[in-house]
Amino acid sequence: MSIARQKVEIFKPAIDGRYARDSLVSHSEQRIPSRRVKRAREILAHAHEAQVIGIxxxxxxxxxxxxxxxxxxxxxxxxxxxxxxQDYRGRPFEPMPELLAIAEYITKTLAICMVCGNPANHTQRLVTSGDRVLVGAEGLYEARCRVCFDPTEETPETQIPKPKSQEV
Known part of the structure; x- marks a missing residue:
């Protein structure tokens, strides 16, 4: 793909299958072709021709x-x-803090708090799960400002059941 006469390759983690397998899709349904990777190192094998790499x-x-x-x-x-x-608890979400430390340019985009309408820099998980990573779209998370964010908030009525282990 070419943008502004530069060859661009876009990558996304294979774990993110929310909207489309072969595209990044925004919440507003804008699409751009992308390649799914299971590990970061896979990017190196597919980035030879590109001048710009999006991840x-x-x-x-x-x-x-x-x-x-x-x-x-x-x-x-x-x-x-x-x-x-940051993760849903408001703690650093690796490897992003390390990338921020070595980045030449940083743009931090804030959402709008779904409770009060102020700028939101936190992600409030709306369901209970012991897993740090719970990939999902609408209904699992919402944007919250510092005041409205509560990392201890639980909503048992929307608790996600853990799969029962299979005994052999």
Missing amino acids: DEGQFLGADLVQVCETLAQNGKRVIVAGLD
Whole structure:
């Protein structure tokens, strides 16, 4: 794909299958072709021709993403990573803090708090789950400002049941 006469490759984690397998899709239904990867290192194998590398949901690609981004940048690629810098508890969501520390440019985009309408920098999980990563779209999370965010809030009526272990 080409944008502004530059060859662009977009990557997203395979774990993110919310809208489309072969595209990034925004909440407003805008689409851009992308390639799914299970591990950050896979990006290196597919990025040779591109001048610009876009990576969505960087928080789901693990610690290797930092070295992959460093390698791409050292090879003259422009690397753009989007991702959450905090998890649903408000704690740093690796590897994003490390990427923020080495980034040349940072744009932090805020949402609008679904409770009060102020700028929101937190993600409130609306369902109970013991898992740190729960990929989902509408109904699982909502944007919250610092005042309205409550990392201890639980809603048992929407609790996601854990699968029962299979005994052999």
